Amino acid sequence: MSNRISPREFERLALPHLEAAYSLARWLTHNETDAEDVVQNAYLRAYKYSSSFSGQNFRAWLLAIVRNAAYDWLRDNRMPELVSDIDVDELTDIADPAPLADDPETVLLRKADHGIVNDLLAGLPSHLREVLILRELQELSYREIADIIAVPIGTVMSRLSRARVQLLADGQRRLKEASHD
């Protein structure tokens, strides 16, 4: 498609994904107002470049733009949190899942609540957090996630498992600390 589509047509395609877009932006920016700005920005960007949409998967294309907009925002507004160009997947094991207590996932499952899980997610580095959000919360396919974050499927899978391990390890540490208090 060489020409830009009308705003109305674009809205018809893009508004159904607004919740997914907002959720992703919200989890990446940690903030409601910023997430709104990011999403609005991203939708505008997507509209401007709608002619570059190749016609494969609109949702993945759109969410990739939302994600980029969120990282741009983080880069511009603070957050040494993430953004470096080093390949995060080259880093060696981050979490130390070694000293796990007995049946830790059961303990965590029993003790978990909304506050704990949200904190744990928010505490993950963003490249791990985003794959968990896209996979577990939005239930996208590996293929879609790979398209959105622009890495091979294998990388998606390895990040996912590292994200899970680290989230569990962080959770156990937290429970342990809580029991010492």
Next chain:
Amino acid sequence: MTSEDWLQAQAVGPLIRTYARRDKVPPGLAERIGVALEAEARQAPRTTAAFRPRRVWRPLALAASLLLTISLASGTTWFVTESRQQTAFADELVASYARSRLTDHVTDIPSSDQHTVRPWLAARLDIAPPVFDFADRGFPLLGGRLDYVNHKVVGVTVYKRGLHVINVFSWPVNQPFALPATTPASLRGYNLRSWTAGGFTFWAVSDADPKQLEKLEARFCAALPTRTSSLEKVPSRKPTSTALYIDMAQLTPSPAAAELRLLPPSAHE
């Protein structure tokens, strides 16, 4: 990762699905995006991208409307759903009206001063829809509101008639917008009426009697220059006429939309 780690990691999915925050879209975000897109579309010179194909499609659309049995490869679905679209449009207007009454949020800007309401709307719509205070003729102005109809932000002016509230939605007649040719004059107990005047198409929705809407239309038409264009049917004051502005091209997809519809299903998920 050991297999033990793997097993433990499997607990994370349920944990997240059960407890993680699921964000709802904040109210108003879709509308703000709509406004931003409109502004962007207006700003960028559209060359002929949006309009040239329409001219090609218009005769096709008209042909489809005249020959009921004709089957165009990609046009058929649209033709079949056209009356459904009309009802859906009327439905949205009625829903907007009913919602505003239910939530007791009839106006965003309560004012009986047309010189307050009009600029308020104009600032948010980039067009200035006609606003009147017909208090001396039985339709006092209550204020204005923004709503979202047919994927577009629309200005609503609110009038009072006795105990009833009347919503008047307005769009510039040249705006690409699906306006039904034959809309129900009443829907789920609410009355609808549409007319064209002063370059705008108006839709009134109310729980008031149809006669009252007719009177309001007469007030509007008296206050605004009547537009005569080949696209409009002129006798807009005829009690029976509900739809006055028909543009079949607006009811059909532009080629861009048609193209997008041909994408594999995954593109629409």
